[in-house]
Amino acid sequence: MFVALENLLKRIVYWSMQNKRLKPIAGIIIALLLIPLIAMQITDEVNWDLADFIIAGALLLGIGLLIEFVLRKLKNNKYRIVVLITIILMFLLLWVELSVGIFGSPIAGS
Numbered sequence: 001m002f003v004a005l006e007n008l009l010k011r012i013v014y015w016s017m018q019n020k021r022l023k024p025i026a027g028i029i030i031a032l033l034l035i036p037l038i039a040m041q042i043t044d045e046v047n048w049d050l051a052d053f054i055i056a057g058a059l060l061l062g063i064g065l066l067i068e069f070v071l072r073k074l075k076n077n078k079y080r081i082v083v084l085i086t087i088i089l090m091f092l093l094l095w096v097e098l099s100v101g102i103f104g105s106p107i108a109g110s
Contacts, residue, residue: 021071025064033057055098063091 033053039046048056066087074080096102 021068025061025068029057029060029064032060059091059095063087 033056036046036048036056037053040048067084070080070083070087074083097105098107
């Protein structure tokens with residue numbers, strides 16, 4: 001078990017060293033998550049708990065890594081643009097659904 005975990009950690013470290021965009025992705029995610037954190041200190045209208053930050057961080061990390069994957073794998077610019085716009089629109093749709101529940105789905109808490 002520990003050997004498998006060690007190998008996984010080695011692969012993650014190797015991948016992060018090969019991926020030059022990983023640090024900017026992480027920096028952007030942290031900056032975006034700081035916005036509601038700072039807003040919570042200023043006003044009572046922003047009320048996030050730990051679960052909100054975890055979900056937002058996971059969504060942002062997922063979209064960042066997915067965009068990185070698309071940029072790395074797709075070479076045709078037309079396909080890149082279409083796929084990236086689709087990914088961003090799906091992310092925004094999910095974000096809005098989680099925040100205000102436009103469609104009344106179970107993931108929005110309705």
